[in-house]
Amino acid sequence: TSNKVENFFGVPYADPPVGDLRLRQPRPLSKPLGTFDATSSPRLCTQKIMAGDLPILDTWPESISGSLRAYNSTSNNQGEDCLTVNIQRPVDTKPDAKLPVIFWIFGGVFEQGSTNSSDWSTMVIKSIEQGGVIIVAVNYRLNTFGFLGGEELQAEGATNLGLRDQRLGLEWVHDNIAAFGGDPDKVTLWGQSAGSISTYSHLLINNGDNRSDRTGKPLFRAAIMDSGTSFDAEPVNGTTAQAQYDYIVSAVGCASSYSTLDCLRAAPWQKTYDATNTLPKLLSQDGFSIDYLPRPDLSSPFFTSAKLTPGVNIVDVPIIVAHQEDEATIFLQPTSSVNTTAKLIEMVHKQFPTTPTSIFETLVSYYTNNTSYGAPFRTNATQDVTYPHSKINSAVVSDVAFIFQARSFLDTIAGPHPSVNWSSPVYALQGSYFYGTPIVGSFHGSDL
Numbered sequence: 001t002s003n004k005v006e007n008f009f010g011v012p013y014a015d016p017p018v019g020d021l022r023l024r025q026p027r028p029l030s031k032p033l034g035t036f037d038a039t040s041s042p043r044l045c046t047q048k049i050m051a052g053d054l055p056i057l058d059t060w061p062e063s064i065s066g067s068l069r070a071y072n073s074t075s076n077n078q079g080e081d082c083l084t085v086n087i088q089r090p091v092d093t094k095p096d097a098k099l100p101v102i103f104w105i106f107g108g109v110f111e112q113g114s115t116n117s118s119d120w121s122t123m124v125i126k127s128i129e130q131g132g133v134i135i136v137a138v139n140y141r142l143n144t145f146g147f148l149g150g151e152e153l154q155a156e157g158a159t160n161l162g163l164r165d166q167r168l169g170l171e172w173v174h175d176n177i178a179a180f181g182g183d184p185d186k187v188t189l190w191g192q193s194a195g196s197i198s199t200y201s202h203l204l205i206n207n208g209d210n211r212s213d214r215t216g217k218p219l220f221r222a223a224i225m226d227s228g229t230s231f232d233a234e235p236v237n238g239t240t241a242q243a244q245y246d247y248i249v250s251a252v253g254c255a256s257s258y259s260t261l262d263c264l265r266a267a268p269w270q271k272t273y274d275a276t277n278t279l280p281k282l283l284s285q286d287g288f289s290i291d292y293l294p295r296p297d298l299s300s301p302f303f304t305s306a307k308l309t310p311g312v313n314i315v316d317v318p319i320i321v322a323h324q325e326d327e328a329t330i331f332l333q334p335t336s337s338v339n340t341t342a343k344l345i346e347m348v349h350k351q352f353p354t355t356p357t358s359i360f361e362t363l364v365s366y367y368t369n370n371t372s373y374g375a376p377f378r379t380n381a382t383q384d385v386t387y388p389h390s391k392i393n394s395a396v397v398s399d400v401a402f403i404f405q406a407r408s409f410l411d412t413i414a415g416p417h418p419s420v421n422w423s424s425p426v427y428a429l430q431g432s433y434f435y436g437t438p439i440v441g442s443f444h445g446s447d448l
Helices: 055-059 062-072 121-130 143-147 152-157 161-180 194-208 239-252 259-264 269-276 341-351 357-364 391-415
Strands: 007-012 082-091 099-105 134-138 182-192 224-228 317-326 426-431
Touching: 007 121, 007 152, 055 062, 082 121, 082 161, 099 161, 099 194, 121 134, 134 161, 143 269, 152 239, 152 259, 161 182, 161 194, 182 194, 194 224, 239 259, 239 269, 317 391, 341 357, 341 391, 357 391, 391 426
Parallel strands: 099 134, 099 182, 182 224, 224 317, 317 426
Antiparallel strands: 007 082, 082 134
């Protein structure tokens, strides 16, 4: 307990996904916890280092470069036994309080992050004036351990494990939050970045069915998406995912095994961690690279589409869709080798291979490399050019990866001619909290 908030840290919601349970669907707790010490910060799920060598940061103010250098750090307190939730509630909340619940899904490009990265005490304290709220933050498997694709995993129904972890965490909240004074009928999903993409994904999972497997009641009643909705990805058994699986198998030393998947499950954790960290980094001089994503899997109804398209069902609940004014500056301002239009198009197409290069060529032709424009917007044009093409790069990727996706989703459900039958309230927000900040402006994550 601290100040006016009671904290319960690291409460398990699943059996540890270790040993033969590695790279399998999460399993509900098989035995009661009994007396449990919930006073210490929990273990992080296995992390991937997200930044390579970025010498350009040496020329930036430390107040800005420091947030990027954090991508190159990791924690000793990480591993596979990590499927836990943190619960924060007002002090002295009674079991019959029936407080509304926020289910927080952290971001980190599906590669890095944890429930330890955010302390919601201030929000809980402010909520007390209006009756109080309980915030539950969920840890879920990341990178190779949570989002590895390939035919081998698909054959065992072991795809999109990080999303499945989140879903089981929601089931745990549905079953147990009343004991903490929460109302299981008043759960709001909220995520940022990868957590926001995850939140969007939960609107589509099980063909747009958000009901509990056990009770048949809805697991959530509303959703908030901060900087992330749909994110185009090739199928879980497609070329990109299979190549990634084959690479990890080889890097771990399992290529000659009769069952490469059994070999991956039996491999020492350190070997898998090391192999994961030989993949391209999110941030480098040569561009940004997102390796792990939720990928459509048509072999089961769990997650068949990463995008709301005709024929795809979606949960109809009140939503807020938000993005930042200068989303991609934090990713693109350091990529000093991407200094021509051709390199920009190549980088974007590599990240979004399902879109023809010709589309990106046409799109980029509408942008200008005039330093008075581009991201960060509305700031000092001369201060914000970190290398030739930096502002146009940031503007294009902000649009392609975040803003276009959000607006397309909003248009689909609430535009002049919506293509789905939607009845719930819809709200949109553009954040400009760091307007005027040199180099990065209102960057991705600045809303937190």
